Every structure is written in structure tokens, then in C-alpha cells.
Amino acid sequence: MHCAQYTAGTCRSCQWLDKPYATQLEDKQHDLAELLGDLPVGEWREPVYGAEQAFRNKAKMVVSGSVERPLLGMLHRDGTPVDLCDCPLYPASFSDVFRHLKTFIARAGLTPYHVGRKRGELKHLLLTQSQFSGGLMLRFVLRSETKLAQLRAALPWLMQQVPALQVVSANIQPVHMAILEGETEIALTDQQALEEHFNQVPLFIRPQSFFQTNPQVAAALYATARDWVAERDISSMWDLFCGVGGFGLHCAGPETQLTGIEISAEAIVCAKISAARLGLKNVEFKALDSTGFATGNDAVPELVLVNPPRRGIGNELCHYLDSMAPARVLYSSCNAVSMAKDIRELKNYRIERVQLFDMFPHTAHYEVLTLLIREDAVDL
Numbered sequence: 228m229h230c231a232q233y234t235a236g237t238c239r240s241c242q243w244l245d246k247p248y249a250t251q252l253e254d255k256q257h258d259l260a261e262l263l264g265d266l267p268v269g270e271w272r273e274p275v276y277g278a279e280q281a282f283r284n285k286a287k288m289v290v291s292g293s294v295e296r297p298l299l300g301m302l303h304r305d306g307t308p309v310d311l312c313d314c315p316l317y318p319a320s321f322s323d324v325f326r327h328l329k330t331f332i333a334r335a336g337l338t339p340y341h342v343g344r345k346r347g348e349l350k351h352l353l354l355t356q357s358q359f360s361g362g363l364m365l366r367f368v369l370r371s372e373t374k375l376a377q378l379r380a381a382l383p384w385l386m387q388q389v390p391a392l393q394v395v396s397a398n399i400q401p402v403h404m405a406i407l408e409g410e411t412e413i414a415l416t417d418q419q420a421l422e423e424h425f426n427q428v429p430l431f432i433r434p435q436s437f438f439q440t441n442p443q444v445a446a447a448l449y450a451t452a453r454d455w456v457a458e459r460d461i462s463s464m465w466d467l468f469c470g471v472g473g474f475g476l477h478c479a480g481p482e483t484q485l486t487g488i489e490i491s492a493e494a495i496v497c498a499k500i501s502a503a504r505l506g507l508k509n510v511e512f513k514a515l516d517s518t519g520f521a522t523g524n525d526a527v528p529e530l531v532l533v534n535p536p537r538r539g540i541g542n543e544l545c546h547y548l549d550s551m552a553p554a555r556v557l558y559s560s561c562n563a564v565s566m567a568k569d570i571r572e573l574k575n576y577r578i579e580r581v582q583l584f585d586m587f588p589h590t591a592h593y594e595v596l597t598l599l600i601r602e603d604a605v606d607l
């Protein structure tokens with residue numbers, strides 16, 4: 228893939244752009260094999276990959292420059308801004324949206340935040356697209372509510388220029404730190420969730436909930452989890468770190484007892500809407516800490532699916548799972564280092580199958596799906 232910013236040396240976020248894509252996949256597979264090292268693996272599946280460019284559904288833009296000439300992109304460590312509106316990882320349609328946003332910033336008088344001077348209001352713009360409808364969610368991350376009235380007053384113009392905009396909100400992030408967003412979210416449109424569909428499963432994207440950023444590969448990941456679960460007659464499962472419910476909602480049939488656990492209440496709202504749409508009756512989604520939920524529960528489902536953040540599931544949950552001993556554990560991870568560490572703690576399990584999903588082309592990162600089966604299981 229060609230990137231003018233990379234060639235010019237102005238953005239090096241894609242550290243592997245010089246590597247041919249086939250070599251990137253080989254290197255990732257090799258890295259995964261090294262991390263699992265001594266652990267026997269029943270079956271290695273071929274890596275799954277998608278488009279090499281325009282695969283991201285989300286742009287996180289740092290706003291800098293002046294109110295008349297804003298830049299949307301990133302800041303180097305020394306504070307030098309780079310405009311990344313032409314980044315080839317985004318869908319082509321984003322460039323028009325960025326152009327209108329620059330005009331909008333000037334019209335609404337949203338002064339870009341200056342990190343060095345600690346002045347200005349508009350810090351970031353977060354833009355997400357649904358590949359199902361083409362609809363867009365836009366979030367303005369502001370230092371305070373000072374310019375909110377101006378933003379509201381100018382918004383009808385933006386909605387007219389960008390008719391795909393469905394969900395707009397303002398996030399207030401008063402802290403002078405490299406934190407992307409704050410706790411307060413103010414809805415600026417009646418619609419507050421963007422509808423997405425993967426494999427005919429309706430999923431909803433809301434401002435403060437995690438959503439996969441590579442829809443093509445994420446859809447393949449969920450479909451694979453669904454297929455692996457369907458190999459056995461699973462009547463009860465937990466989906467821990469469930470986000471908006473993508474895994475559980477793919478895997479559950481009409482009779483499956485599914486419990487989805489996720490710390491973000493916003494994401495749980497989305498998961499419940501999806502479950503209702505699918506007509507799933509034996510499903511519950513709760514906004515809780517996964518470890519707290521698991522360790523405080525006597526029930527043992529037939530399968531536990533985990534999809535934690537980069538830090539992994541951690542020792543306490545590993546030890547609890549190992550002793551509570553569900554027949555199967557399906558572990559989806561965006562960090563094979565923490566996953567390999569966790570699996571070593573699951574001493575009663577063997578690795579039945581592993582498959583790599585390249586969610587993050589041109590970087591060293593990847594997603595991996597691992598099926599673990601309890602050692603003493605005869606035919607599970």
C-alpha cells in the first residue's frame with residue numbers, strides 16, 4: 228500500500244508499511260507460534276485477512292492549527308502537527324467529511340486546543356462509519372462546555388452538508404493529559420446509536436462503547452467463533468468482556484442460555500437492543516466487572532468466551548476459570564503476549580485450535596482466536 232505521509236516521513240504509525248503484505252502475515256504467524264512456544268497446539272488454521280487499505284471504520288483525529296485553518300490528524304512528540312485527512316486506512320468517503328468539518332470548525336468558532344499553551348476548546352474528532360448503512364457517528368471532544376451553544380447553533384449546517392451523519396455528540400475532556408476522551412457525553416442528535424450489521428447480526432455503535440475497527444475481519448472473526456461453538460451442542464455460555472455483544476449474539480441460538488458481561492453500561496445498552504432485535508429470550512447482558520461476576524457466581528456454563536482488553540484476563544480470572552472448569556474456553560485476544568501468559572495459567576486446558584485474524588495490517592498487531600478444551604474432557 229502506498230502512503231504519501233509515510234514516504235515523506237511525516238507519519239510512521241504503520242511501522243510495517245515497507246514489508247510486503249504476505250511477509251507481514253508470515254511474521255505475525257511466526258510471532259504467535261513463538262509466544263505459544265512449548266504449548267502443544269492441536270490445529271493451526273490459516274490466517275484470515277481482509278483489505279490492505281481503507282479497512283478502518285473509525286478515525287481518531289487530533290485537532291490542531293487555527294480556527295480558520297484547522298488540521299485534523301496527529302501531533303508528533305515535539306508538538307509538530309500532521310494533517311492525516313488523506314490517510315489511506317480510512318474509507319474514501321471520509322475525506323469529504325473531513326473537508327466539511329474543517330469549514331464547520333471555522334463557522335462554529337471551535338478553537339483547536341493547543342497542548343503547549345493549554346488553550347483552546349476542540350481537542351479531538353472521532354468519526355465512525357457503519358458499513359451496513361453508510362451512516363456516520365461524530366463525536367467532538369471538547370475541553371469544556373464553553374462552546375457547546377455555538378456548536379449546537381452551527382450543527383444544522385453540518386448535518387445538511389453531510390447527510391450521512393446520524394449520531395453526533397460532544398464529549399467533555401477537561402484534563403490536560405493524553406487521554407482521548409472524558410466521562411461526560413452530551414448527545415446532540417436524537418439518534419444515539421449507529422446501526423451496524425455483521426453476518427446479518429444487528430449490532431449498535433454508541434459513543435462510549437468499544438467497537439471493532441476493522442469490520443471486514445471482525446465479521447470473519449465473529450463468524451468463525453460462531454462456527455466453532457456450533458460444532459458442539461452448547462446450551463449455556465458466558466461472553467465475558469462482551470462489549471456490544473458481537474461474539475455472544477453470533478454464537479447463541481434461540482435456546483442458548485447466554486450471559487454477557489461488560490464494564491461499559493453504554494455497550495450493554497447496545498447488546499440488549501441487538502438481543503431484542505434477534506428475538507433471543509434466554510439472554511442477559513449486565514454491566515459488571517468480568518472477574519467479579521465470574522468469581523461471585525456458582526454456575527458453570529458449558530463454554531466461556533473471553534475477549535479482554537490488551538492486558539488480558541489476569542491471574543484471578545484465570546485461576547477461577549481453571550478451577551470452575553467449563554468444558555471449553557474460547558479466547559479472542561488483540562494481544563498474544565497476554566493471551567499466552569493467561570493460557571499458561573489455565574493448566575487444566577489444552578489448545579485445540581488457533582487462528583490469526585489480521586485486524587491491523589501494516590503494524591505488528593493482530594487478533595487471535597484460540598479454542599481451549601479441558602484436559603480431562605473425553606468427547607466435548
Ligand SMILES: C[S@@+](CC[C@H](N)C(=O)[O-])C[C@H]1O[C@@H](n2cnc3c(N)ncnc32)[C@H](O)[C@@H]1O
Pocket residue numbers: 436437438439467468469470471472473474488489490491494515516517518534535536537561
Ligand atoms: C477488546 S474489547 C472487546 C469487546 C467485544 N467483545 C467486541 O467484540 O467488540 C474489550 C472490552 O472489555 C471491556 N472491559 C474492560 N475492562 C473490563 C472489566 N474489568 N470487566 C468487564 N469488561 C471490561 C471494555 O469496555 C471492552 O468493551
Ligand code: SF4
Pocket residue numbers: 230231232233238239240241244311313314315316
Ligand atoms: S496511519 Fe495512515 S498516514 Fe500514517 S503511516 Fe499509516 S497509512 Fe500512512
